[in-house]
Structure formats: C-alpha cells, structure tokens
Amino acid sequence: MDFLRGKSVSLRPLAREDLSLIRQWSNDPELRGLTGAVTPMGEADGDKFFEKVYSSEDRLWFSVWLPAEDKMIGEAGLLRMFPAWRTTDMTIIIGDKEAWGKGYGLEVAELLLDYAFGYLNFHRVSIGVVGFNTRALKFWEKAGFRQEGIQRDGYFYKHRYYDFVMMSILEDEYRNQYLR
Numbered sequence: 001m002d003f004l005r006g007k008s009v010s011l012r013p014l015a016r017e018d019l020s021l022i023r024q025w026s027n028d029p030e031l032r033g034l035t036g037a038v039t040p041m042g043e044a045d046g047d048k049f050f051e052k053v054y055s056s057e058d059r060l061w062f063s064v065w066l067p068a069e070d071k072m073i074g075e076a077g078l079l080r081m082f083p084a085w086r087t088t089d090m091t092i093i094i095g096d097k098e099a100w101g102k103g104y105g106l107e108v109a110e111l112l113l114d115y116a117f118g119y120l121n122f123h124r125v126s127i128g129v130v131g132f133n134t135r136a137l138k139f140w141e142k143a144g145f146r147q148e149g150i151q152r153d154g155y156f157y158k159h160r161y162y163d164f165v166m167m168s169i170l171e172d173e174y175r176n177q178y179l180r
Contacts, residue, residue: 003062004115006107011062011076014053018063019046021072025095033157034133035093036164058082064094064108073099076108078116078125086123088116109143110178117171124170130155131163144177145169 002010025031026041041049053061058081064074073096081088092108094100116122127145129136141147145167154164 002065002067004111005067006111008066008068009073009104009107009111010065010067011108011111012065014050014061014063014075014077016050018072018075019043019050021095022046022049022063022075025075025093028095031093031095034130034136036128036130036155036157053077064092064104066099066104071096073104074108076112078112078120081120081122083120083122086121088120088122088125090116090125090127105139106143113143113169113174113178117174122171124168125174126166126168129165129167130157131165137165137167140167143169144173146173 001012003013004011023041023043023046026037032038039045053059059077059079060081061075061077063072064076065072074092074094076090076092078088078090090109090112092105092112094105094108113125116125126148127140128151129140131137131150146169147165147167149166151164151166153161155162
C-alpha cells in the first residue's frame with residue numbers, strides 16, 4: 001500500500017477512508033489558521049476534494065502514515081504541477097497534533113522532494129506559508145526552501161491581514177542538501 005517509504009513515515013495514495021481524518025483536521029480552528037484554509041469541510045466537500053484529486057492531472061495527493069503504528073497522521077501532495085516549466089507546488093499537513101515536533105514532516109518533505117526531483121524531473125518546488133506561522137517558516141527553511149517573496153496582506157484571518165511568504169527549492173539546492 002505504501003507508495004513512498006522513509007524510516008518512520010510512509011506516503012500512501014489517498015483513499016476514500018482517509019477523508020474522515022482529513023475532514024476532522026480541516027475543521028480544526030488552529031490548523032485552519034496555520035494553513036490558510038477558510039471553509040469548512042463536510043462529507044460532500046470531502047467527496048468533491050477526493051474526486052478533484054483523482055480527476056486532476058496536475059496534482060498527486062497522499063496520506064501520511066506511521067507504518068509501525070498503522071496510524072495516519074497527515075496529508076501531503078504536489079499540486080499545480082506544470083511539467084512544461086518543470087515546476088510544482090507542495091503541501092504537507094501533519095494534522096495529528098501528537099505527531100508534531102517529532103521530525104515526521106521533514107521526512108515527508110524529503111520523500112516528496114526526492115520524488116519530485118528524482119522521478120518526475122521537476123526543477124522547482126514552491127510553497128506558500130502564512131506569515132505568522134513562524135514554526136512552518138523554520139520548518140521549510142530546514143527542509144531547504146528559501147524565501148523568494150512576500151504577498152503583502154495576502155492572507156485574511158480573524159479580522160486582520162497577514163503577509164503570505166512564498167518559498168521555493170531548486171533541484172540543485174535539493175541535491176546539495178539531501179544527496180551529499
């Protein structure tokens with residue numbers, strides 16, 4: 001069932017039964033604020049999300065698992081894949097708060113980056129981070145991403161505007177960091 005497997009985590013193709021946890025995490029106020037999600041996800045919304053993942057040619061979505069515990073802890077994916085420019089966006093959400101701070105996210109990042117650069121032949125992987133999410137900014141920097149710009153007041157949350165930080169990693173930067 002694993003598509004990509006690291007030391008502690010594995011990435012499995014998103015399955016319909018994974019949606020109950022994804023809905024739960026998508027509706028968590030703290031996670032919504034940190035990730036930029038704004039609308040609730042009901043059962044029908046989850047079904048639409050699932051269909052979009054599998055009907056779209058520009059995205060790949062995975063559930064994140066701890067194989068040793070047979071436990072799903074998050075979701076991750078590549079989206080807005082544009083092979084003509086060899087570029088894609090990436091997302092990782094560790095929804096299980098008990099799994100935070102244990103290095104699982106970095107392992108997921110390494111698996112996805114290896115797949116994006118080593119198998120799909122992308123040249124650039126980018127992400128956008130909510131500016132006040134300092135933990136995520138440090139995480140992405142540790143994963144090798146560099147800040148490349150700011151969308152000033154690009155995110156509205158709790159009656160205020162916040163910056164949205166754009167970050168990316170290029171294939172040579174990935175190879176220098178991960179394949180030494």
